[in-house]
Amino acid sequence: MNNENEKRKSVKSTLPFQTINNLLFTGNWVYEKSAEHLKQYALSVEQYNVLLILNNLNGEPANLSTIQDSMTSKMSNTTRLVEKLRLKGLLTREQSLENRRKVEIKITEKGNLLLNEIEETQLRKEKEIVKNLTKRDLETLNKLLNKLRS
Secondary structure, eight states: OHHHHHHHHHHHTSHHHHHHHHHHHHHHHHHHHHHHHHHTTTOOHHHHHHHHHHHTTTTOOBOHHHHHHHOSOTTOOHHHHHHHHHHTTSEEEEEOSSOTTOEEEEEOHHHHHHHHHHHHHHHHHHHHHTTTSOHHHHHHHHHHHHHHHO
């Protein structure tokens, strides 16, 4: 029994465990800060992500698959997110007449205006979140995170 406790303690104190736990904790902290900020615009982090994806297409339509592939969270229910944004008038969702399985999704003018409104406060929020890191720290962190995922 004592050996079992010792094994558990040693596993939890390993550097890989500490690193993964720290990444999860920090990811959740950043998510919560972002969600708190976007709440004033009646958007979730995932809804904001969908609007950014569509905005980056410069007026070109996207389909659900394209949006899903670009989402930061692959577990997002893209269909539900798109429908909520459509009901808010922030995007359009049109079925192709030739192929009923094909759906074209575009950001609306209202959606673009909302993104413009969010942009300035979003930049301030991002700077606040990373305020304890230098430019070099940020470059190194991005390089390491990319390396971890490769």
